[in-house]
Amino acid sequence: MARILLKNLSKHFKNVKAVDNINLEIKDGEFTVLLGPSGCGKTTTLLMIAGIYKPTTGGIYFDDQIMNNVPPKDRGIGMVFQSYALYPHMTLYDNIAFPLRAQKMKKDEIDRLVREVTKNLDIGKLLDRKPFQISGGQQQRVAIARALVKKPKILLFDEPLSNLDAALRSYMRAEIKKLQNDLGITTVYVTHDQLEAMTMADRIAVFSMGKIQQYDTADNIYNYPANVFVATFVGTPAMNILNVEVKNYNGDFYLQDEGFKFKTLPQRKEILSNLVEKKLKLGIRPEHIRLSLKETENSIPAEVYVLEPLGREVIYNIKIGNNILKVLTEERMDLKPGDRIFMDFDRNRYHLFDAETGKAIDISIR
Amino acid sequence: MMESREFKLSFFQKHGEKIKNTIVIIILLVISLPIILSYLWLVLNSFASEMKYGIIPTKFTLEHWRFLIESVKGYPNIWQVTLNTFIVAIMVMFLELFITSFAGYALSRYKFRGRKTMLLTILVLHSFPSVSLLVAVYYVLRTLNLINSLWGIILLKVALEIPWGAWIMKGFYDQLPWEIEWAGTVDGYSRIQVFFKVMLPLVRPGMAVTAIFGFLSGWSEFIFINTFILNQQTWTLSRYIKGVIGDFRFVDYGLLTSISLFYMIPTLVFYFFANKYLLQVNITGTKG
Ligand SMILES: Nc1ncnc2c1ncn2[C@@H]1O[C@H](COP(=O)(O)OP(=O)(O)O)[C@@H](O)[C@H]1O
Ligand SMILES: [Mg+2]
Numbered sequence: 001m002a003r004i005l006l007k008n009l010s011k012h013f014k015n016v017k018a019v020d021n022i023n024l025e026i027k028d029g030e031f032t033v034l035l036g037p038s039g040c041g042k043t044t045t046l047l048m049i050a051g052i053y054k055p056t057t058g059g060i061y062f063d064d065q066i067m068n069n070v071p072p073k074d075r076g077i078g079m080v081f082q083s084y085a086l087y088p089h090m091t092l093y094d095n096i097a098f099p100l101r102a103q104k105m106k107k108d109e110i111d112r113l114v115r116e117v118t119k120n121l122d123i124g125k126l127l128d129r130k131p132f133q134i135s136g137g138q139q140q141r142v143a144i145a146r147a148l149v150k151k152p153k154i155l156l157f158d159e160p161l162s163n164l165d166a167a168l169r170s171y172m173r174a175e176i177k178k179l180q181n182d183l184g185i186t187t188v189y190v191t192h193d194q195l196e197a198m199t200m201a202d203r204i205a206v207f208s209m210g211k212i213q214q215y216d217t218a219d220n221i222y223n224y225p226a227n228v229f230v231a232t233f234v235g236t237p238a239m240n241i242l243n244v245e246v247k248n249y250n251g252d253f254y255l256q257d258e259g260f261k262f263k264t265l266p267q268r269k270e271i272l273s274n275l276v277e278k279k280l281k282l283g284i285r286p287e288h289i290r291l292s293l294k295e296t297e298n299s300i301p302a303e304v305y306v307l308e309p310l311g312r313e314v315i316y317n318i319k320i321g322n323n324i325l326k327v328l329t330e331e332r333m334d335l336k337p338g339d340r341i342f343m344d345f346d347r348n349r350y351h352l353f354d355a356e357t358g359k360a361i362d363i364s365i366r
Numbered sequence: 367m368m369e370s371r372e373f374k375l376s377f378f379q380k381h382g383e384k385i386k387n388t389i390v391i392i393i394l395l396v397i398s399l400p401i402i403l404s405y406l407w408l409v410l411n412s413f414a415s416e417m418k419y420g421i422i423p424t425k426f427t428l429e430h431w432r433f434l435i436e437s438v439k440g441y442p443n444i445w446q447v448t449l450n451t452f453i454v455a456i457m458v459m460f461l462e463l464f465i466t467s468f469a470g471y472a473l474s475r476y477k478f479r480g481r482k483t484m485l486l487t488i489l490v491l492h493s494f495p496s497v498s499l500l501v502a503v504y505y506v507l508r509t510l511n512l513i514n515s516l517w518g519i520i521l522l523k524v525a526l527e528i529p530w531g532a533w534i535m536k537g538f539y540d541q542l543p544w545e546i547e548w549a550g551t552v553d554g555y556s557r558i559q560v561f562f563k564v565m566l567p568l569v570r571p572g573m574a575v576t577a578i579f580g581f582l583s584g585w586s587e588f589i590f591i592n593t594f595i596l597n598q599q600t601w602t603l604s605r606y607i608k609g610v611i612g613d614f615r616f617v618d619y620g621l622l623t624s625i626s627l628f629y630m631i632p633t634l635v636f637y638f639f640a641n642k643y644l645l646q647v648n649i650t651g652t653k654g
Contacts, residue, residue, distance in 0.1 A: 047548070050548070050552055051551075052548050052551065052552075071551070071556070072548070072551040072552050073551055073552070073553075073554045073555055073556060075552075077552060078552070079548075079549070079552045081545040081548070081549060082545070083543060083545050085543065085545035085546045085548070085549040086549075087546065087549075087550075087564055087568075088546075088568065089567045089568055098550075098553050099553040099554050102553060102554030102555050102559075103554060146549075146553070150553075150554070
């Protein structure tokens with residue numbers, strides 16, 4: 001088993017900074033997900049950990065050993081690629097045995113290990129076939145078997161589920177997580193799907209533009225996003241963001257823009273008094289907004305824009321000022337576009353960000 | 367009334383595809399008729415002792431194929447000549463295959479300075495006729511003491527075929543995703559091991575194509591042999607045929623046709639086994 005440490009790691013392609021000075025520590029046995037939109041440097045990071053790309057600057061350590069100049073074959077890693085990258089000219093058996101043959105293992109030992117790893121993955125009966133003769137889901141499991149068979153210290157996954165249909169994806173999500181749990185192998189898993197990240201990861205590193213925006217547990221990333229990017233990238237529907245300013249009316253502090261103003265809790269007076277007249281962004285998660293037909297204390301008027309029923313829940317799109325907010329609730333209200341309603345939100349669960357830098361402002365009450 | 371009209375419509379709908387295909391086949395047949403007929407004539411003539419009006423065979427004979435058993439007067443032994451032709455064709459094939467398997471990989475996988483220029487130059491060079499090189503090549507061969515030697519011809523042909531072969535092999539390597547190569551290195555092999563165990567087996571169709579082109583270009587080589595091979599013992603079949611046609615003696619059409627057919631056999635056999643690979647050739651240009 002191994003701990004992975006990335007220290008001031010960068011990778012430049014000509015003038016593209018694919019990975020820009022990242023620092024990351026992945027503890028022994030931990031399941032870490034690299035999450036971010038396409039082109040943000042996740043795969044490049046993974047390929048540097050694998051030894052396929054050489055870093056432009058910075059260091060890669062497994063445990064306390066520097067790995068920068070160790071070739072991929074000597075790094076003790078197993079990897080599952082997005083395209084599965086099975087060898088088309090070999091049977092599934094030979095595909096899975098391939099890493100063992102590299103170690104000059106005895107024939108019956110190879111056979112034992114191949115049978116063992118394929119038993120759990122439910123592909124034991126297919127081993128005589130070639131990759132093009134099996135389904136995408138089966139190919140994926142062969143790729144996982146090939147990565148696992150040599151008992152690697154580190155497992156790397158690059159968007160392994162993105163080519164599967166939704167049902168299979170949800171099934172494999174749980175399977176991979178269970179597998180990793182049982183084996184306890186340090187795992188780095190790349191995806192652009194935040195649902196995968198939230199459900200599988202011990203810790204998530206959120207990437208954007210070659211930089212790590214936040215590295216934390218799924219809960220902390222969701223509840224305490226470090227900046228606007230993380231706040232809006234994680235969670236569906238995305239967090240609502242409004243441009244606001246803090247105003248002081250007779251000792252009461254308000255978050256205000258054209259068309260609305262929200263009164264804040266008196267406990268935050270001290271924090272908010274430092275932010276008066278500053279340009280801010282207010283972030284509210286869709287599930288923290290309440291709608292009602294009658295006006296209540298602190299609620300503000302809004303207009304129904306459109307409805308998106310999801311079966312169990314409904315997304316109400318409402319308009320305040322020039323902004324459209326998404327509201328997620330299980331409550332059924334007899335509304336149609338154009339109806340007047342009132343909205344309010346949980347005054348303990350909102351986020352403020354610096355409008356210029358996008359960084360979160362700590363408004364927790366101590 | 368209505369019914370019969372409907373029937374007529376559906377008749378054409380049902381058979382429209384077939385009719386179209388038949389028409390296409392007939393057109394193709396008509397266009398290629400001259401070629402087919404001339405080959406037919408070649409076959410008939412080689413087994414006939416007399417041709418009425420020059421086209422209708424009247425008497426069967428194996429006389430024209432006697433060259434297989436005994437040397438024709440004034441010409442070298444046919445089997446010696448055939449062996450020479452095979453040596454040239456097969457050596458060109460193997461050397462070209464060996465070198466382009468590596469060169470195509472390098473062109474596909476490595477980014478080096480001048481790569482793009484090189485790829486374009488290869489294409490331009492290939493379109494020069496080899497006649498334009500004769501004088502320069504003569505000096506090179508003479509310096510290397512390879513005039514009148516099959517090895518000179520082989521090296522010359524290989525040198526001229528490599529660029530084109532490398533380009534074809536590059537196209538096949540380009541189709542292999544990087545991920546497969548990476549998977550091999552992660553699985554515990556060095557890059558050169560991955561090349562032999564994974565990449566080479568996957569470009570087998572490309573190797574087949576290169577082999578065919580190499581073999582055929584060696585088999586059909588004429589200009590260099592005609593120019594640089596003076597000794598009858600080192601003739602190849604193309605030179606032999608030229609001898610039959612070009613002598614001041616009376617042209618023996620029977621011998622000419624049978625030996626031409628003999629010359630074509632390996633080509634036909636090669637195409638027969640290889641045409642499925644030829645369809646896979648994919649020339650991908652200088653991108654990537
Ligand atoms: N081999 C390469 N050559 C040039 N640019 C590359 C190469 N690989 C990746 N890039 C660039 O680096 C950036 C990050 O790519 P990548 O790591 O593949 O992103 P992700 O996996 O997050 O989608 C992209 O802008 C991409 O175009
Ligand atoms: Mg990627």
